[in-house]
Structures are given as C-alpha cells and as structure tokens.
Amino acid sequence: MADHELDVVGIGNAIVDVIARADDATIAEHGLPKGAMTLIDADQAHDLYNAMGPAQESSGGSVANTMAGLASLGGRGAFIGKVRNDQLGGIFRHDLRATGIAFDSPSAEQGPPTARCLVFVTPDAQRTMATFLGISTALAPEDLDTDLIQRAKITYLEGYLWDAPPAKEAFVRAAKAAHDAGKRVALSLSDPFCVERHRSSFRELVEGHVDILFANEHEITSLYEVDTFDEALQHVRGHCEVAALTRSEKGSLVLSGDEVHVVDAEPISELVDTTGAGDMYAAGFLHGFTQGYSLYDCGRAGAVSAAEVVTHVGARPQTPLHKLVAREHEDRHRHHG
C-alpha cells in the first residue's frame, strides 16, 4: 500500500465474539440482563465460558467491524487495537487481515488475555452479551502508529475507548495527530450506556474535536438528554462538520452546516440479526466520504451496507458490499429523469 493511499485508520477494541446457544435459565443463573451487553471481569469470563455450550468464534469489535465493511466496499484501511499473543488474538488478527485490512499492532507478550464477548443466543433469537475487555483497554498512546494515522484521510474512533484511561489518552492523541496532518477525525458514540458514562466528555469531543459523528437515535438523545430525535438534531447541528444520525428502519439524517439530507433505509427481505448495522452504516458512509461521494450518496452507501448485514447472523458482511452499493447507485441513476 503506497503511503498516500490509506482511506481510513480505525482505532478500537479488538474483540473476539464467542457465540453459543443457551436457554433462559442459564442466562438468569449468571445474572445477565437479557438482550443487553454487560461488562465482566476475568473471573466472571472464566466462569461464564465454562458454563457455555459448544461455541463459535468470530472476530468482532465495533470499529473492527466497520473496517471489515470498508474493505468489502473496496476501501483501503488499517486497524490499531490491542490483542495478546494468545489464540483469540491470533483469530482476531487472521480474520481482520483476511478481509483486506492491515493490522500490524504487535501482540502484547504479557497482561490480560485478548478481549472476548460471550454471546448467548436464546431460542427467541435474542442476544445476551457479556464482554470481558481484557487487554484491549490497555491500548495506550505508545501503541499508536502516528505515521499510519497521518497517512489516512480519516481516523475513526469508537466511544468505547473512553472506558479505560490509557485508551482514552490514546484516543485524544490520535485525534490530535490526525488534525495536525490536516486529516479528519470520525467518532461513533458506540452505545447509549457508553454515552451515559461519558456524556460531558463526549459533548466536548463533538464540539471541537470530531469532524464526522455517527450516532443512532438512542445515543444522540442521550448525549443531549432530550426526549425527541428532533431536539437532539437541533443540538448537534453546526457542532461538527458532518453528523450522520441513524434511526434503524426510519433511515438516517445527514447534517453538515446548513445542509440537511434525508436518507431512507434500504428495504430488506427479512430482519435476522441487527448486530453490526451501525458499524456497516459507518463503513458505507466513510467509504463514500473518502471517495468524494455527495453526503446523500454517503448516506445511501451506509444504508445499503447496513441492510446487508441485518439479513444474516453476524456483524460482518457476507456479500461484497461494493457490488451492492454500485448496483443501488446504478438503479437510482437509471431511473433518473
């Protein structure tokens, strides 16, 4: 990859999903709130994993998913995140590289193991998640490849990084490095609980340090502590260069200065698993942005990418997204006039 050819560098938690079927009793027995994501420590992770039935592993993590989507769209990306030199760390690296994303952060030789998210799928198709962040939260400023960041058009960060002090410091340092090189910083607010934990910091970030903001309706209303989507958008307007606010089947709204775009959701045949929808929207949008698409077309690329990932189990695309986006774009312009 030539020095000038990097579209997006993503910085986030490197997590492997460990997925198994479970009954409601198992979930209740371990005190997990059904349908939600709980953070757990090493001991809990150990006990829960022992209680889990036969499982399947697949690489995950919000920003890492987005990077996998970017690669599927034909974008050139790299990932920075922290894994241990253990088996899950090997799985994470293999899977992300296999999508075409560069991942050259060295594996830690000591410290907690690679992060994992234990996913319990109940017979009603709900997902109950328990995440042990392990070494991923040890990401620190010295783990940043500043050269990589400064070569990328966009540095994409997840709000989850804010949960650990060293990762938070790395976040701030990365954003500064990107801006120093005249490049853009994008942020996903990650989830409403994360916003709850870091509200005032996130507001400050959105005010002055983020160029492209991704948030869903729950996150943006939580950020500004308002009841309606409309109130939230009045708050966010003008505070960052671009805000892309997603609303599931209600589509998304893209704001930039005085510009406003209404982007419909892409119709889907069957909703199977919403995991990764926000991650893929960000992938489509960021890819479009780095390719010079109009903001509306960025939103459409996001909508089409998200629509693919919700029609199957798993948070990474199973159909090459670049084909789907190209087809939608052609269809739209063929009907024109």
Add this chain to the structure above:
Amino acid sequence: MADHELDVVGIGNAIVDVIARADDATIAEHGLPKGAMTLIDADQAHDLYNAMGPAQESSGGSVANTMAGLASLGGRGAFIGKVRNDQLGGIFRHDLRATGIAFDSPSAEQGPPTARCLVFVTPDAQRTMATFLGISTALAPEDLDTDLIQRAKITYLEGYLWDAPPAKEAFVRAAKAAHDAGKRVALSLSDPFCVERHRSSFRELVEGHVDILFANEHEITSLYEVDTFDEALQHVRGHCEVAALTRSEKGSLVLSGDEVHVVDAEPISELVDTTGAGDMYAAGFLHGFTQGYSLYDCGRAGAVSAAEVVTHVGARPQTPLHKLVAREHEDRHRHHG
C-alpha cells in the same frame, strides 16, 4: 366573532362526496381508473350517478376538510367557496357550519350545480373517485370577501383552484390581499396530477407568493421533477418561509430557513381510510402556527390530527382533535427530563 379573532380563512372547491359501494365491473364499465380521481363533466356525472347504488352524502373538498379540522382543534376559521342554491349546496353549507366554520359566500342562483365527487368503494376497500367540479370552479375574484381575508392570520389555498381560470385569478387576488394586510399565505399542492398540470406556475408561487407550503412526497418530487425526497427538499429549502413536507408513515419534515425539524408520524391502531390525512395534517399545523406553537409542535399537531382521520372512513374528524393534540402534548412534556 370579533374582527381580530380569525385564525385561518380557507379558499377552495366546495364539494360534496357521494359515496356508494360498487363492484369492479361497474367501475370498469364506466372507464374509471381504479383507485384514482378522474375529473368528469355534467353528462358523465349524471350517467354515473344513475348507475350508482344507494349512496351517502357528506361534505368534502380539501381546504374545506382542513377548515373542519381547524374548528375541531379549537381554531377560528372561515371558508370561501362556490355552491349553487341546490340540495347539495345546502348540505355542504350545513355540514361546514355545523363544525363551527363560518361560510357566508352566497349561493349562486344560476350556473352549473354544486360540485360532487362520486366515490365508488369496491369490496377491497379501495376508493375510485369521479369529480364533477360544477360551479365550484366558477369562483372568481368578485366572490372574495377581502375584508375576511385581511382579518385572518393565514389565508389557506388549494392547488386545485389553479384548474379553472377564474378561480386561479381569485387565488392570486386573495394572496395579494392577505400580503397587503401583512398576513400569511399558505398553499397545499393538492395532488401530483395537479402539480403536473401547473408545474411552472406552482414553482413561481412557491418562490415568491407562498409563506407556508404543504406538500406530500409525490407532490414535491413532481414539482421539482426529481427522483428522491432528499433532492426535492434541497430545492424547496429557502424558497418559502415554511415548508411542511409529509411522507405518510415516515412522518414529516418541516423546513424554515436554516431550521429543519424531523417529525415522526403518530402511531395508529389500524389504517382504515387515508382520505383526508393530508388535509388534517394541514389543519393541525395551521392551528399550531396561528397559536404560536414551535414549528416542531405544529408538525406534531399535524401528525396527531392526521392519525385520527385515517382510523375511520371519511375525511373529517370524528373525535375532537383539540383533545388528542392536548393529550399528546401533555404526554410528551410529562416524560421530559
């Protein structure tokens, strides 16, 4: 009603709906495009009415429906339109006045009969309409009560008036009278076919002569000959003081200068008959506007009013809208913070 207490004066076609059940064969036999609205002449109206089974009459007309909605919301309104001194004219006047709307335009002593819309309801619940505009299109500048117009905060006009030269002249005269008195002019684009017939005139109107524009997605995309709602909104922004663009279950978008509001549709228990949805949205919005509501609250009042009318057959409200709007407003503010 004291001179200074008029909220809205509506000017539109005075039409009585004549509704009967029919089978598909009857509709086909008379060459009516199923599910659509066709304009018919006096002879056709005569023949069709003879072929119609036992029918029910109820007063209609787009602006007149909106005025009935305004009254149900507690607003003070008057209507200007043209009826003959015949039975349908009597029905129209009775029904509109019974809602609380002033209607003092004198009945014509000669000319074509009062307008009627023959509505054929097929077993699949679709409505096929044939409209004979009769004397309604003879509305002319001399039929305008300029004093009434200049006393109203808003003069509300329908695009359908543009179909007849004298009514069109009355439209322009009314708008000028309102503006001369420092009052506002609102317009509904009426329907996509109406926009098709008068596209360039309507664009001119929206550019300089209309303060508050109502249009649904089909109408606004037709007005600007674009494929997507997003393109249409880019065209309309900044061209009139306020534009309220409705999208059925996708809610509405309210634009005013740099301001943008996203208003969700009000959830409904069961969709029975969409007739009158746009008319009631306009009623709620205009009522809110004259009462000094925020633009978002105007949109919400429109959404709540439209939701009532689609849950039953008929284009006028059956539950006092002011109660529904007040309840929604209280609910929203009770949950606040």
